[in-house]
Amino acid sequence: MTSVRTSKTGLQVLAEFHYVPPKVERGYANQTLYINVSDHTISAKPVDERMKNTFVGGRGFGLWLLWNGVTEKTRWNDPENEVILSSGPIGGTTSYPGSGKSIAVSLSPLTHSVMDSNVGGHYGPLLKFAGWDAIEVQGIASEEVIVFVDGNRGLVQILAAPEQADDSYELPRQIVEMFADTPDERVGISSVSSGPGAAHTLMGCLNVSFYDPRRQFPRLKQAGRGGIGTVLRQKRVKALVVKYVGVKAESNGPADWPSLVAVGSKMHREIHDQDPVMNDMRGGGTTMLTAIMNNFDLLPVNNFRFGSHPEAARLAKPAFLPYLSQGIPNGCWYGCTLACASCAEGFELRTGPLRGQKVPIDGPEYETIAGIGSNCGIFEPADVLEANFYCDTYGIDTISFGTALAFAMECYESGVLNRARTGGLELNFGNSSAMLEVLHQMGRGEGFGMVLGQGVRGMKDLFVKKYGADVQFLQDIGMECKGLEYSEYVTKESIAQQGGYGLANKGPQHDEAWLIFMDAINKQIPTFEDKAEALHYFPMFRTWFGLNGLCKLPWNDVEPADNRKKHEPREAARVPEHVGNYVQLFRAVTGREDVQEPKDLIRMSEKVYNFQRLFNLRMGFGRRAQDAVPYRSMGPVTVEEYESRAERYDQQLAELGLVPADMSTAEKVAALRAHREGRYEELVDAVYKRRGWTKDGIPTLETVRQLGIDYPDVVALIAKHS
Amino acid sequence: MKTLTFRADLCNGCRVCEETCAQTYFKVTDNLKSSIRIYEAEGTPPQFSANFCNQCGECIDICPTMALRRDKNGIVRLDKRLCVGCLSCVGFCPNAAMRIHAELAVPFKCVACGQCAKKCPTGALSVEEVADAELTVTEIRLKAVAA
Numbered sequence A: 001m002t003s004v005r006t007s008k009t010g011l012q013v014l015a016e017f018h019y020v021p022p023k024v025e026r027g028y029a030n031q032t033l034y035i036n037v038s039d040h041t042i043s044a045k046p047v048d049e050r051m052k053n054t055f056v057g058g059r060g061f062g063l064w065l066l067w068n069g070v071t072e073k074t075r076w077n078d079p080e081n082e083v084i085l086s087s088g089p090i091g092g093t094t095s096y097p098g099s100g101k102s103i104a105v106s107l108s109p110l111t112h113s114v115m116d117s118n119v120g121g122h123y124g125p126l127l128k129f130a131g132w133d134a135i136e137v138q139g140i141a142s143e144e145v146i147v148f149v150d151g152n153r154g155l156v157q158i159l160a161a162p163e164q165a166d167d168s169y170e171l172p173r174q175i176v177e178m179f180a181d182t183p184d185e186r187v188g189i190s191s192v193s194s195g196p197g198a199a200h201t202l203m204g205c206l207n208v209s210f211y212d213p214r215r216q217f218p219r220l221k222q223a224g225r226g227g228i229g230t231v232l233r234q235k236r237v238k239a240l241v242v243k244y245v246g247v248k249a250e251s252n253g254p255a256d257w258p259s260l261v262a263v264g265s266k267m268h269r270e271i272h273d274q275d276p277v278m279n280d281m282r283g284g285g286t287t288m289l290t291a292i293m294n295n296f297d298l299l300p301v302n303n304f305r306f307g308s309h310p311e312a313a314r315l316a317k318p319a320f321l322p323y324l325s326q327g328i329p330n331g332c333w334y335g336c337t338l339a340c341a342s343c344a345e346g347f348e349l350r351t352g353p354l355r356g357q358k359v360p361i362d363g364p365e366y367e368t369i370a371g372i373g374s375n376c377g378i379f380e381p382a383d384v385l386e387a388n389f390y391c392d393t394y395g396i397d398t399i400s401f402g403t404a405l406a407f408a409m410e411c412y413e414s415g416v417l418n419r420a421r422t423g424g425l426e427l428n429f430g431n432s433s434a435m436l437e438v439l440h441q442m443g444r445g446e447g448f449g450m451v452l453g454q455g456v457r458g459m460k461d462l463f464v465k466k467y468g469a470d471v472q473f474l475q476d477i478g479m480e481c482k483g484l485e486y487s488e489y490v491t492k493e494s495i496a497q498q499g500g501y502g503l504a505n506k507g508p509q510h511d512e513a514w515l516i517f518m519d520a521i522n523k524q525i526p527t528f529e530d531k532a533e534a535l536h537y538f539p540m541f542r543t544w545f546g547l548n549g550l551c552k553l554p555w556n557d558v559e560p561a562d563n564r565k566k567h568e569p570r571e572a573a574r575v576p577e578h579v580g581n582y583v584q585l586f587r588a589v590t591g592r593e594d595v596q597e598p599k600d601l602i603r604m605s606e607k608v609y610n611f612q613r614l615f616n617l618r619m620g621f622g623r624r625a626q627d628a629v630p631y632r633s634m635g636p637v638t639v640e641e642y643e644s645r646a647e648r649y650d651q652q653l654a655e656l657g658l659v660p661a662d663m664s665t666a667e668k669v670a671a672l673r674a675h676r677e678g679r680y681e682e683l684v685d686a687v688y689k690r691r692g693w694t695k696d697g698i699p700t701l702e703t704v705r706q707l708g709i710d711y712p713d714v715v716a717l718i719a720k721h722s
Numbered sequence B: 001m002k003t004l005t006f007r008a009d010l011c012n013g014c015r016v017c018e019e020t021c022a023q024t025y026f027k028v029t030d031n032l033k034s035s036i037r038i039y040e041a042e043g044t045p046p047q048f049s050a051n052f053c054n055q056c057g058e059c060i061d062i063c064p065t066m067a068l069r070r071d072k073n074g075i076v077r078l079d080k081r082l083c084v085g086c087l088s089c090v091g092f093c094p095n096a097a098m099r100i101h102a103e104l105a106v107p108f109k110c111v112a113c114g115q116c117a118k119k120c121p122t123g124a125l126s127v128e129e130v131a132d133a134e135l136t137v138t139e140i141r142l143k144a145v146a147a
Helices: A049-055 A059-069 A123-129 A170-179 A183-188 A196-200 A225-234 A257-277 A285-295 A317-323 A366-376 A381-394 A398-413 A432-444 A448-452 A455-467 A471-477 A495-502 A516-521 A528-548 A576-590 A598-618 A639-644 A646-655 A665-691 A701-707 A712-721 B016-026 B088-092 B115-119 B137-146
Strands: A013-018 A031-036 A041-046 A082-086 A102-107 A114-119 A134-138 A145-150 A155-160 A189-193 A206-212 A217-223 A237-243 A343-348 A358-362 B002-006 B037-041 B047-051 B068-070 B076-078 B125-129
Touching: A013 A041, A031 A155, A049 A059, A049 A598, A059 A082, A059 A102, A059 A114, A059 A134, A059 A528, A059 A598, A082 A123, A082 A225, A102 A123, A102 A217, A102 A225, A114 A206, A114 A225, A114 A528, A114 A598, A123 A189, A123 A206, A123 A237, A134 A145, A134 A237, A145 A170, A170 A189, A170 A206, A170 A217, A170 A237, A183 A189, A183 A206, A196 A225, A196 A381, A196 A432, A206 A225, A217 A225, A217 A358, A225 A237, A225 A398, A257 A576, A257 B088, A285 A317, A285 A366, A317 A343, A317 A381, A343 A381, A358 A381, A366 A381, A366 A398, A381 A398, A381 A432, A398 A432, A398 A448, A398 A455, A398 A471, A432 A448, A448 A455, A455 A471, A495 A516, A495 A528, A495 A665, A516 A528, A528 A576, A528 A598, A528 A665, A576 A598, A598 A701, A598 A712, A639 A646, A639 A665, A646 A665, A701 A712, B016 B037, B016 B115, B115 B125
Parallel strands: A031 A134, A145 A237
Antiparallel strands: A013 A155, A031 A041, A082 A102, A082 A134, A102 A114, A114 A217, A145 A155, A189 A206, A189 A237, A206 A217, A343 A358, B002 B125, B037 B047, B068 B076
16 A cells, blocks of 8 residues: 555545445435554444434534544543544535535544534535544554545545645645546645644644635635644644535535525525624624623723723724625635634735745634734734744644733733743733734743743643742633633623633633623623523524534524514513524424424533533542632732723622722722622522533433433443542 | 617517526426516516626626536636535625525526517517626636646
């Protein structure tokens, strides 16, 4: 085998596997692909009915495959760890917006527990059409490899790739040219790659490509959270590549095409009518969020100290529009007319290895703007775009990068760090040049970039041990939970969202719950029971998207015109008509007659969500202690923070029967803290109760039995901890 | 460019145009497979309106696979080989004139062939030359690449 080279790519074939691509039926190819890059095993694993009924697909399949692939002793950098990608039964549907997501699952280098991260791009759907519901990559290769799946020929290869680029600017372009036999085939190629920054840090992202036939280059979407890109690079996998040419309306094998036609064309029309008068996602993606968050005091500024800034308008949507190419499709899968995947074209870089070149940039997303921008005190759109490009190119998660840098900047300004400790970088808030330099250091694997790349939790440990920093202060200001950096929303005034972040299975990412408006602005969930119900329903409902290969945005970033007239506010927040669409969509694809109403969707998620909680437990986490959040997410840590919003906080203390006028600011900070920390514990109690968990946050045997996830090793795990 | 045109004052609502279109392209009598649709408004005497593609080309910029292109006569045509059945064009047609049928995997639309006009007993339909539509963003980009 070792002398064989593929005729087209010229790459050495290390192993190959031939198969007959099955026809996708009702959203499933009914097999998953197992690859071991250590010993070059390539094999098919069957997908049975119990696996489909219990885990559905996507994140569920990833969790189940990983559960069976690792032990409680497996660490993220062991060969046993896996990188798994799976779309889900609805994934690959072309007729309903937002139906092309993939979910990556792995043991995370940041949390050391199980991680899931969702991503657009064409990989997951094309992989399914190539005959695989998931790909599971285990082992560590002895040399740099590309894993290639050719769904038209029925061929899987592990290819030596010593000379291909290792960054996600050049590599996806090279891959398109290497694997497309004709220009028309370029749209049938998708790759998953990371970059050198992922190899040098713990916060590596995956870039998933889709070829844009108008712009004529591969676009990138990111599975950013939790360092799965770091795992991929640690395995010496330069890229996972799939080729499937010939996507059609019927490729996903839906059970009921007429029903899909009805629900899909209705939704497209709704987006046509409603998006322009609602969020205008088509006109600039999520960039519109910056101004909204700033207006509601929710935009993170200077490491989440504040929620707004006078200069925030410089990072608002109008500042980015001149960079974006508009008027052509921006969906990251066919048929996504919400089309939030903005693209800046012809952006001239001012720093780094590609300085002076004009490049395209996918994004920016709100999270990137808030994370690298306002949260680091940076209000220059061009610098945010430049950092966005290099994060993607180096394979670094923009959210973890922004939140970690904001933490380092506060450490610098508070004296924990200094120029000697940063290697000469002046890490003041607002220093764009230092921000870009530390990013390039992460790409090169040198200097303070290597420190920042350990993430907030790693830096906290290091600064305490090496510099004698105050443990409590770093714990208070270090915006991580479970080892994962916070995404970019200020939660101080929303206790429900404090729980939305703190109780999230993978760590503080808003894809589980975003309850700030419902809780703090619109006051729709006043009691702990109300909040607990919201922290049951919404995480379960949002989990369902990740089981099916769906994007969350078309659920509630556009609404039917009569949504808020037809339903009382709390019900309207669920967007009942769209929930009904999803029941119809699921049935139309899978033909499952047992799914009749919205609660059936929730039930599907409960199985997987509880399983993931128990997976955390199995890895040594998953208990109440891991749901603790930094005080910066609950309230003002410092006197300066308190005084910036003194009127609001004083009023709250007065409502507690205290007399703020008689107290020093330090006393007021302490009193507010005691109150808010107590309320967080009350919230946790209420949520655990609602979810059927013990006071320590462990799903009970009864809960597990009711959900049908009482596998012997799950039962044994619970018994061990009871 | 050419486009189908309609005169409401001449239409008697006989729907021969719908039957002709469905028969011409799908060999069926199912009028839901007609690219032209006649609608009756309430009132006396009855008033009719027609809905069909006016070749404006907005769908060209909506299609993710570039399956919709304008031919040399200005007619917007769907290349079925490239169509993935996403229905974006159906939802985003400004005139709701791009159609899909439950039995079909790809949309269809009026291509101003004139068959319905030939059969129209009252002369309400005709194919006429009109001013060219403005270039779409896609067409401008393709011209730039070609140049």
